[in-house]
Amino acid sequence: MADRMEDFRNQLKEKGYKLTMQRQAVLNSIIEHEGEHLSTEEIYELVKKNHPEIGLATVYRTLLLLDRMELVYKLDLDDGCSRYELNKDNEDHRHHHLICTECGSVEEVQEDLLESLEEQILQKNGFIIKDHRVKFYGCCKKCIELLRKP
Ligand SMILES: [Zn+2]
Ligand SMILES: [Zn+2]
Ligand SMILES: [Zn+2]
Structure with a gap:
C-alpha cells in the first residue's frame, strides 16, 4: 500500500x-x-x-x-x-464488467476474450483497437438461484 x-x-x-x-x-x-x-x-x-x-x-x-x-x-x-x-x-485492454439488472451487482471479467473480434475488425476496417469498455447487462448467479427457488 x-x-x-x-x-x-x-x-x-x-x-x-x-x-x-x-x-x-x-x-x-x-x-x-x-x-x-x-x-x-x-x-x-x-x-x-x-x-x-x-x-x-x-x-x-x-x-x-x-x-x-x-x-x-x-x-x-x-x-x-x-x-x-x-x-x-x-492492463492494456480494460477488463469487462458484468452488471446485474436485478440486484445491481458488478463483477469483473479479467480475460480479454475479444482477440478474434479485434482481429476481424482490423482485417475488415483496418482499425487497430487499443482499448474498449465493455459492459454486459444481465442476471447474476445469485439472482438466478433466487429466481429458481420455489
Ligand atoms: Zn482487447
Ligand atoms: Zn444479481
Ligand atoms: Zn472493474
Whole structure:
C-alpha cells in the first residue's frame, strides 16, 4: 500500500500535481475496497470516517482530477451515479464488467476474450483497437438461484 501511494505520488508529480492529503484519502478508500466499484457517495462516506473535514464536493472534484490524471477509471453504469476503480497499469485492454439488472451487482471479467473480434475488425476496417469498455447487462448467479427457488 505504501509503495502504491509512492507510485501515485510520482504519477501525479510527473503531471505537475501534488499528492495532497485529500487525494491520498480518496485513493486510500478506493485501494482498500478494490474491486467494489464504489460510487462518489460511498467513497465520501469512507473518507469521512478518518477525515470528517473533507466534504462531498471535495471528494467529487478529487475524483474528477484523478480520473483525468488516469489514476482511477470512471465507470458509468447508467444508473445515475459514477463509480470508480483503480487504473491497473498491467492492463492494456480494460477488463469487462458484468452488471446485474436485478440486484445491481458488478463483477469483473479479467480475460480479454475479444482477440478474434479485434482481429476481424482490423482485417475488415483496418482499425487497430487499443482499448474498449465493455459492459454486459444481465442476471447474476445469485439472482438466478433466487429466481429458481420455489
Ligand atoms: Zn482487447
Ligand atoms: Zn444479481
Ligand atoms: Zn472493474
